[in-house]
Amino acid sequence: xRPTAAGVTxxxxxxxxxxxxxxxPWLSGRDPALTVLRARSAEQxxxxxxxxxxxxxxxxxxxxxxxxxxxxxxxLRGDLGTSWVSGTxxxxxxASGLQVSLGLMAAALLVAVxxxxxxxxxxxxxxxxxxxxxxxxxxxxxxxxLATVALLxxxxxxxxxxxxxxxxxxxxxxxxxxxxxPAGGLLGRLVADALPAVLxxxxxxxxxxxxxxxxxxxxxxxxxxxxxxxxxxxxVAVGLTGGAVAVETVFAVPxxxxxxxxxxxxxDLPLLQGAVLALLALGLVTxxxxxxxxxxxxxxxLRDAGLxxxxxxxxRAHPAIPAALGALLLAAIGWGLFRDPYAVDTTARLAPPSWxxxxxxxxxxxxxxxxxxHGAASTVGTAAAVCLLSLVVALALGxxxxxxxxxxxxxxxxxxxxxxxxxxxAAGPGTGGAALAVALISWPPLAAHAAALVQEVRASTFxxxxxxxxxxxxxxxxxxVLPSVAAPxxxxxxxxxxxxxxxxxxxxxxxxxxxxxxxxxxxLLDESRAxxxxxxxxxxxxxxxxxxxxxxxxxxxxxxxxRGGRRTTGRTVRKETAHAV
Numbered sequence: 029x030r031p032t033a034a035g036v037t038x039x040x041x042x043x044x045x046x047x048x049x050x051x052x053p054w055l056s057g058r059d060p061a062l063t064v065l066r067a068r069s070a071e072q073x074x075x076x077x078x079x080x081x082x083x084x085x086x087x088x089x090x091x092x093x094x095x096x097x098x099x100x101x102x103x104l105r106g107d108l109g110t111s112w113v114s115g116t117x118x119x120x121x122x123a124s125g126l127q128v129s130l131g132l133m134a135a136a137l138l139v140a141v142x143x144x145x146x147x148x149x150x151x152x153x154x155x156x157x158x159x160x161x162x163x164x165x166x167x168x169x170x171x172x173x174l175a176t177v178a179l180l181x182x183x184x185x186x187x188x189x190x191x192x193x194x195x196x197x198x199x200x201x202x203x204x205x206x207x208x209x210p211a212g213g214l215l216g217r218l219v220a221d222a223l224p225a226v227l228x229x230x231x232x233x234x235x236x237x238x239x240x241x242x243x244x245x246x247x248x249x250x251x252x253x254x255x256x257x258x259x260x261x262x263x264v265a266v267g268l269t270g271g272a273v274a275v276e277t278v279f280a281v282p283x284x285x286x287x288x289x290x291x292x293x294x295x296d297l298p299l300l301q302g303a304v305l306a307l308l309a310l311g312l313v314t315x316x317x318x319x320x321x322x323x324x325x326x327x328x329x330l331r332d333a334g335l336x337x338x339x340x341x342x343x344r345a346h347p348a349i350p351a352a353l354g355a356l357l358l359a360a361i362g363w364g365l366f367r368d369p370y371a372v373d374t375t376a377r378l379a380p381p382s383w384x385x386x387x388x389x390x391x392x393x394x395x396x397x398x399x400x401x402h403g404a405a406s407t408v409g410t411a412a413a414v415c416l417l418s419l420v421v422a423l424a425l426g427x428x429x430x431x432x433x434x435x436x437x438x439x440x441x442x443x444x445x446x447x448x449x450x451x452x453x454a455a456g457p458g459t460g461g462a463a464l465a466v467a468l469i470s471w472p473p474l475a476a477h478a479a480a481l482v483q484e485v486r487a488s489t490f491x492x493x494x495x496x497x498x499x500x501x502x503x504x505x506x507x508x509v510l511p512s513v514a515a516p517x518x519x520x521x522x523x524x525x526x527x528x529x530x531x532x533x534x535x536x537x538x539x540x541x542x543x544x545x546x547x548x549x550x551x552l553l554d555e556s557r558a559x560x561x562x563x564x565x566x567x568x569x570x571x572x573x574x575x576x577x578x579x580x581x582x583x584x585x586x587x588x589x590x591r592g593g594r595r596t597t598g599r600t601v602r603k604e605t606a607h608a609v
Contacts, residue, residue: 364401
């Protein structure tokens with residue numbers, strides 16, 4: 029069988045990702061010998077003799093391509109190398125961290141399944157309805173924000189559960205909830221929104237008329253719903269690997285995500301290579317298992333049939349909801365813009381909210397409201413630039429769907445946090461690196477949308493007529509195809525703006541994005557964790573801003589989807605009326 033374009037692109041993208049991991053010591057732009065010297069002894073002078081001795085000891089003088097080959101050969105033997113910092117073998121550290129992370133992910137997956145069942149059961153009982161606003165908000169809230177709030181409320185204020193470590197089952201509860209609730213909200217929403225349309229299909233009425241039990245009909249409906257949604261479930265499981273980095277960091281869980289983040293910050297690149305490979309393998313294996321489960325659910329007769337679900341009814345949202353959330357967020361930002369975010373007053377450190385400081389002050393006495401307002405430019409402004417870049421890439425790749433789909437499979441297996449760790453290891457942490465990391469994996473949904481629209485426009489009757497009269501291909505592209513595709517994809521990109529801003533904030537929270545004293549929202553939340561027990565208001569302000577941003581993403585998307593559904597219905601009615609006349 030000849031390989032398809034998507035298969036070739038998938039193989040090339042995977043090889044490029046592995047090569048990037050293997051070449052981290054040289055992509056970083058730093059002398060690896062200097063990094064090792066600093067890790068072993070911060071006081072030793074970096075003389076040429078000392079650096080040369082380290083290069084000989086590590087074999088760095090062989091050149092990047094030769095060492096890349098040695099690294100790949102070691103992988104085939106199961107040898108991940110030796111840590112630059114501790115001098116120990118990397119494989120035991122990676123295996124230990126992976127074991128902890130798999131346990132956490134299993135507990136989070138259990139939470140996600142239980143929440144999804146709770147959201148889907150009412151729809152099966154009533155035969156109608158949807159997952160509702162709770163599922164949408166649960167799916168939109170990022171794991172690092174939920175983890176911080178859970179630590180603050182359940183761990184610090186109420187003292188119900190331990191807030192750090194990994195010493196028993198009780199230490200797993202809060203991390204599993206923080207990691208599993210967003211996944212469960214998304215799974216429940218996907219299934220619950222698809223079920224009403226399936227339950228209205230003709231076969232359900234026939235089965236009920238034949239006296240088939242409601243339980244059997246419900247299981248058959250779930251079997252009908254699941255196969256087209258299994259790829260989305262695989263992406264949810266991939267998202268757990270990225271969310272685990274933030275959750276493990278918040279709760280000090282010694283998992284593979286926290287290991288990767290610590291290795292990136294200490295420039296222990298061999299350990300980082302092993303940890304990232306483990307996370308990448310988790311994502312790829314999850315995607316392969318999702319494809320296998322889908323094939324088994326479909327059975328041999330339908331595997332190549334391209335089974336799809338009937339269209340779900342659009343989610344309705346009143347325009348006042350996104351308008352109110354946006355107005356509240358803009359009011360806080362505008363109020364903060366008139367204040368100085370960098371003014372330090374050590375006499376007012378960790379001051380509670382007052383008339384002079386409406387949201388209190390941070391550990392250096394800086395006004396939290398001012399930093400929140402000025403941080404919007406770093407958070408939302410950078411997200412707008414990433415949106416624009418993703419839109420341009422998606423429009424270009426939408427015309428070559430075979431090539432784009434293969435690269436998209438690899439991009440979907442890499443959460444933003446993992447790419448952010450790699451970019452930070454290569455270029456150092458910063459706003460530009462975080463933007464690049466999010467841009468590298470944010471284009472696949474837009475490209476898939478653009479490819480579907482391109483195919484639809486190319487198959488239209490009016491374009492066939494243009495070809496028949498001899499219209500030049502470039503003229504048809506610029507006058508018909510591109511204008512018909514660009515506007516809907518641009519609206520899609522705009523709806524993804526809050527989600528991209530949250531991804532950037534998560535990188536800032538982990539120290540991979542904006543650096544102090546930049547008032548970026550994720551960085552503000554991270555800085556406030558050190559004194560969250562004494563001054564919780566410093567953490568609540570950026571947390572509330574990020575929660576409003578998540579709510580704006582959910583309500584704005586629902587309102588746009590509802591308007592799109594009404595416009596589609598209107599066009600269908602007009603077409604049917606015209607045909608009837």
